[in-house]
Amino acid sequence: MLWAARASGFFSAALLMVVLSPSLQSFPPAEAIRSSQFDSHVRFPGQIAGGARGGLAFRRAPSFRNAADCGNGTGNVCDPSLVHIAITLDEGYLRGSVAAVHSVVQHAMCPESVFFHFLVSDPSLGDLVRAVFPQLRFKVYYFDPERVRGLISSSVRQALEQPLNYARNYLADLLEPCVRRVIYLDSDLVLVDDVAKLWRTDLAGRTVGAPEYCHANFTKYFTDRFWSEKRFSGTFAGRRPCYFNTGVMVLDLARWRHEGYTRHIERWMEIQKSPPGRIYELGSLPPFLLVFAGHVAPIEHRWNQHGLGGDNILGSCRDLHPGPVSLLHWSGSGKPWARLGAGRPCPLDALWAPFDLYGPAAVESSR
Numbered sequence: 001m002l003w004a005a006r007a008s009g010f011f012s013a014a015l016l017m018v019v020l021s022p023s024l025q026s027f028p029p030a031e032a033i034r035s036s037q038f039d040s041h042v043r044f045p046g047q048i049a050g051g052a053r054g055g056l057a058f059r060r061a062p063s064f065r066n067a068a069d070c071g072n073g074t075g076n077v078c079d080p081s082l083v084h085i086a087i088t089l090d091e092g093y094l095r096g097s098v099a100a101v102h103s104v105v106q107h108a109m110c111p112e113s114v115f116f117h118f119l120v121s122d123p124s125l126g127d128l129v130r131a132v133f134p135q136l137r138f139k140v141y142y143f144d145p146e147r148v149r150g151l152i153s154s155s156v157r158q159a160l161e162q163p164l165n166y167a168r169n170y171l172a173d174l175l176e177p178c179v180r181r182v183i184y185l186d187s188d189l190v191l192v193d194d195v196a197k198l199w200r201t202d203l204a205g206r207t208v209g210a211p212e213y214c215h216a217n218f219t220k221y222f223t224d225r226f227w228s229e230k231r232f233s234g235t236f237a238g239r240r241p242c243y244f245n246t247g248v249m250v251l252d253l254a255r256w257r258h259e260g261y262t263r264h265i266e267r268w269m270e271i272q273k274s275p276p277g278r279i280y281e282l283g284s285l286p287p288f289l290l291v292f293a294g295h296v297a298p299i300e301h302r303w304n305q306h307g308l309g310g311d312n313i314l315g316s317c318r319d320l321h322p323g324p325v326s327l328l329h330w331s332g333s334g335k336p337w338a339r340l341g342a343g344r345p346c347p348l349d350a351l352w353a354p355f356d357l358y359g360p361a362a363v364e365s366s367r
Helices: 002-024 090-107 125-132 163-174 197-200 223-227 232-238 252-257 261-273 285-292 335-342 347-351
Strands: 041-047 051-057 083-089 114-120 137-142 181-184 190-191 208-209 250-253 296-298 327-329
Touching: 002 125, 002 347, 051 125, 083 125, 083 163, 083 197, 090 125, 090 190, 090 335, 125 163, 163 181, 163 252, 163 261, 181 197, 181 252, 197 223, 208 347, 223 232, 250 252, 250 261, 252 261, 261 285, 335 347
Parallel strands: 083 114, 083 181, 114 137, 208 296
Antiparallel strands: 041 051, 181 250, 190 327, 208 250
8 A cells, every 4th residue: 555655645746746837837947047057056064963074065057037017126225125034054954945946936927026044053154045046136244153052951852952043033123123024935836926925915013914714723832830820821811822834924923023022032042951851842933822812914825835744753744725826835854855864755845956056076186
């Protein structure tokens, strides 16, 4: 029966590619994306996963330009015509971040009007981005790990305990005050639609917009202690809280700054760390749920087809949720670049591969 399940999965992936193909080619290359040969390689000297010294080599991305009706903005970070995207860069997820950026500019009608805000703990990663995406408009922001190290509690996965995973909490502080709205994206996803559609989301006066999943068991994100103490569980009184994934969010930064939501999130993290014990189990997600769940502007589920990374069972694969797809998200323990590199991909990993710009660097011997 295992072979039948695998065959079914590969059939699903093939069928999805057929369904997505109009989206993948929705803008004429002459108008939105100008192709170029992948004949250049950029190497990032660093520590390769596994501990061996070497280089992370990336092909230079194809050139791109705006469609004729996009207009010509100044390109300055305060230009009101820009679409702002924030994403983290770290060596462990670098391959995923590069693929995510590549997918955005490949499907944007106005790729030169997209401005990226990269949150890093290693500023040198900005040089890699500049080499891989010479035309990209972006700025690099250093996020000091010490800012949150004392607030982080242990989680179900070590990756969720990394300080950079909490940088999204501080976007309102890190980004320029003139940036009043931003799309936050995780590093393990790709877009197959124009990000401008997501950017135009009407938040209806809310601070956070995200796809909500109200059928999920909301109680499981918090401990018995949380639900047993009214001072904690009472925070949801008068609200209809639903789960939302913080890997894809549209944020009203002007409203966030006005309401001081960074401090609200930090306060819950302080409670989590203080005696007599924990009130939640996951990493950066529960504080967002505590502050915003029940007050989220709902976005179509097509903008976060999440969970494709599977769960903690080795080799587990997921299928897509029913409905249209604009964004594929490999949340969970399995990442497509790791499974492809190991020769054990899940069927849907084939939909991530076209955006991968990674190419192993040849080890140069010194003479």
